[in-house]
Amino acid sequence: MKILAAMSGGVDSAVAAARAVEAGHEVVGVHLALSRMPGTLRTGSRGCCTIEDAMDARRVANLLDIPFYVWDFSERFKADVVDDFIAEYAAGRTPNPCMRCNEKIKFAALLDKAIALGFDAVATGHYATLIDGENGRELHRASAWAKDQSYVLGVLTETQLNHCYFPLGDTPSKAMIREEAADRGIQIAQKPDSHDICFIPDGDTRGWLSDHVSREPGEILDESGEVIGKHDGAHGYTVGQRRGLQLGRPADDGKPRYVLSIRPVSNQVVVGSKERLAIERITGGRYSFAGEPGFDLSERFACEVQIRAHADPVPAFARLEPIREEDRTEQHRVEATHELVVDVNLQLAEPLLGVAPGQTAVIYVGSRVLGQFTIDRALAEAPVAA
Incomplete structure (x- = not known):
């Protein structure tokens, strides 16, 4: 296959690119310039997509002897991720910018450009597994629960999954990836993982929002x-x-x-x-499904729901329901791109704590990612009026 390897400058994407080359694929590396301040430097494990990350990615590409490019997606990133983040907070919601980045940038803008250029798939260093099931390609958890990143990939659609390549999904631990990187001569083998919000590298979300929200x-x-x-x-x-x-x-x-x-x-x-934080029911919109479910979603089905990247999944029951006319909001009308406008409802088998509108809920059936939605309402037995 002709593979476009998305190289963030971290060890995971470096090993993913190396494995793609070793598997005999025709590989081209690309680093996404997302910051509107290209001179930004990394501070320890905070931030990503900095000038240092771009240089690290280029050094790995040189080691692998593959072509390497830097694509400027900063305008798209600002519009689809940063501006969305600001708007959601201004509306009293708690967004997940990493989900929006995967949805709008890494597996939409990047994938669209890759396909237009004749690539078969985009390879990333995410820890997740792809399986070809009876009804098409399915997204599943990685073999290592501690490093599983299927939650942040829950926004992917069936079409996108058909053009994804995750070489690290069956690796039992991050330590093994670092060891493999060192054995391959990759100098960033011990580079710290990035965390926090990449465009708020100091981690002070409240301070950053004070400069952008009235x-x-x-x-x-x-x-x-x-x-x-x-x-x-x-x-x-x-x-x-x-x-x-x-x-x-x-x-x-x-x-x-x-x-x-x-x-x-x-x-x-x-x-x-x-x-009073205990939530027994959550509903939402902006839903998508990671492949063909294989059963009727309007019928109540058992599943698990996860509301944060590092949260434990909670047993639940879910079904798709039409939104009643009196319950429709302008947000639902704007987001209604399907013929049938629906809410996703989860009746939780045990309460969740601290659920906020704007968070992303990912639905699992076993190890499989069924799909995701953005939480609009979180309800207890006696809901707090909003």
Whole structure:
């Protein structure tokens, strides 16, 4: 096959490219320039797609003796990832920019360009497994649970999966990848993994948002509607947050209070007990499926749901349901690109804590990624009014 290897400058994508070459494929390396500040330097394990990462990727390509290019996707990245991140926080939601980047950049813009140039597939260093099932290609968890990255790939569609290549999916540990990289003479074998949000390399999300979202002081309420504190900007809070609330008085029972909901229209933050964070039902939109499910999604089915990259999956039941006309919002109308407008509903077998609108829920059936959706509502037995 003719393979385009997406080389981030990290050890995982370096070994993935090396394995593709070793497997006999015709491989070309490409590094995506996503930062609008091309002189940005890496700080330890924070950030990615920096000038140092581009140079590391080029050195690996030279070692592998493959062509190498840098493609500037910074404008697309700003529009589809950074601006979306700002808009979601301004709307009182908690987005996952890595999911948007995979959806819009790495497996949409990049893959589209690769196919247009005659490549058969894009190879990345993600830890996930592709299986050709009875109904087509399926995405599954990697063999190593600790390094499984199938969650962040949950946004991929069947068409995209048909052009993906994940050489690391059956590798039991990251330590083995580092050892293999060293054996291959790859100098970045011990390079730290990147973490946090790449365009906020110092990790101060609240500070970064303060420069991009209008800060308006507002009220912090308890569940009865009583004002118990003030805030300097609702965007600086997330559901489940405990620290930094600066409340005027303690709770009657003396227990800590947590953010239960954010009301962007009234610019209010609602707090309450930890028990009130327990969610038994979540619904959402912007859904997609990673291949043909093979069964009727309108019928209730058993599954597991995962709401964060490093969270444990929770047993659940799910089904697709049409959205009632009275429940439709402008957001649903904008996002309704299918003939049937639906919500994805999950009845959880055990409560989840700290679920926030805007998060991505990925649905699993066994080890298989069935699909994903963006959470619109998180409901307890007695929901907090939003």
